[in-house]
Amino acid sequence: QKEVEQNSGPLSVPEGAIASLNCTYSDRVSQSFFWYRQYSGKSPELIMSIYSNGDKEDGRFTAQLNKASQYVSLLIRDSQPSDSATYLCAVNLNTGGFKTIFGAGTRLFVKA
Amino acid sequence: EPEVTQTPSHQVTQMGQEVILRCVPISNHLYFYWYRQILGQKVEFLVSFYNNEISEKSEIFDDQFSVERPDGSNFTLKIRSTKLEDSAMYFCASIGQVQETQYFGPGTRLLVL
Numbered sequence: 001q002k003e004v005e006q007n008s009g010p011l012s013v014p015e016g017a018i019a020s021l022n023c024t025y026s027d028r029v030s031q032s033f034f035w036y037r038q039y040s041g042k043s044p045e046l047i048m049s050i051y052s053n054g055d056k057e058d059g060r061f062t063a064q065l066n067k068a069s070q071y072v073s074l075l076i077r078d079s080q081p082s083d084s085a086t087y088l089c090a091v092n093l094n095t096g097g098f099k100t101i102f103g104a105g106t107r108l109f110v111k112a
Numbered sequence: 113e114p115e116v117t118q119t120p121s122h123q124v125t126q127m128g129q130e131v132i133l134r135c136v137p138i139s140n141h142l143y144f145y146w147y148r149q150i151l152g153q154k155v156e157f158l159v160s161f162y163n164n165e166i167s168e169k170s171e172i173f174d175d176q177f178s179v180e181r182p183d184g185s186n187f188t189l190k191i192r193s194t195k196l197e198d199s200a201m202y203f204c205a206s207i208g209q210v211q212e213t214q215y216f217g218p219g220t221r222l223l224v225l
Contacts, residue, residue, distance in 0.1 A: 034213070043203050043216040044155060088155060097168035098143055098160040100214065105154060 002027040004091050006103035014111050019076040021106050023089030026070065032092035033065055035074045037085045038105065044088055048074065079110040114138045116217035118204050124223045128193050133220045135187045135204030144187045145205040145214060146179065148172070155203070161187065194224045 003026045013019045021035075032051055036044035048063040050056045050072065056063045062075040076083055086105040093099045117136045125131050137144050146158040160167040161179055178190045187206075191198055201221050205214040 038155075043219050045216070046213050049213055090155075095168055098145070098162060099168040099170075100145070100157055100160075102147075102155040102157070 002091075002093055002101055004089055004101050004103035006087075006089050006106050008104055008106060010107040010109050012109045012111060013079050015079060015081060017079050017110075019079045019083070019108055019110070021074040021076075021087050021089075021108070023072045023074075023103055024070055025072070025089075025091045025101075027091065027093050027101075028067075028070060029094040030091045031094060033063075033072045034090040034092075034100075035061075035063060035072075036088040036090060036102075037083075038088055039085050044090075044102075047087075076108075079108075081110045081112045084108055084110045116204055116206055116215050118202075118217035118220050120220060121218065122221045122223075124225065125194055127196055127224055131191050131194055131222060133189045133191075133202050133204075133222070135189075135206075135217055136185055137187055137204065137206030138208070138215055139185070141206035141208045141215075143167075143207045144179075144181070146189045147203045147205065148200040149203065149219075150197075150200045158189070194222075196224050198222060199224045 005024045034049050035047045038044045050063040050065045060077045064073045086107050088105045089103040119134045144161045149155045157170050159169045159173045176192045180188050201219045203219045204217040
């Protein structure tokens with residue numbers, strides 16, 4: 001069973017701080033990795049995608065991928081109260097078809 | 113900006129009844145997905161669909177479930193005989209090219225009584 005693991009949190013950070021979210025995955029040959037944000041009762045919305053080892057930056061967000069360690073992370077700089085949400089890590093499995101597995105998510109609270 | 117739409121937004125049904133959840137993916141997208149999320153739990157993959165056939169399905173997607181793209185625009189999920197444990201939010205998603213971002217619809221909240 002292919003798994004995506006995340007710390008469920010909650011992770012609480014003060015406004016303006018850096019929030020660090022982590023994810024590990026079990027499928028060694030996965031190629032595509034995604035971070036989604038989900039507000040309560042809403043659908044997931046994409047924050048970042050990453051496909052290669054290393055860092056990828058987009059505004060206040062940086063995704064980091066280490067395929068050797070099967071680890072992907074998301075850093076949120078200058079955290080804002082509006083960043084308070086559940087952050088979902090998702091992995092496209094290399095099954096020959098199209099299958100995406102989500103982690104259970106990490107709840108983030110940004111305190112004003 | 114194009115978006116995925118889903119109808120209905122909410123559905124209440126009696127156990128044992130059939131339900132059909134509808135999705136209209138983004139018009140030029142080729143790959144379609146259904147997920148479910150039981151309240152307080154994670155987003156679970158149900159099925160993916162490409163070229164008018166199922167590409168992958170999970171253990172959840174048993175004989176009670178079926179998918180169809182009846183008219184080239186709609187993408188439907190049918191649950192033949194609903195059970196209490198089918199109560200969840202059901203999300204449709206679509207992508208244009210393999211490995212691209214999935215765009216999610218707003219979801220249908222299904223309550224089975």
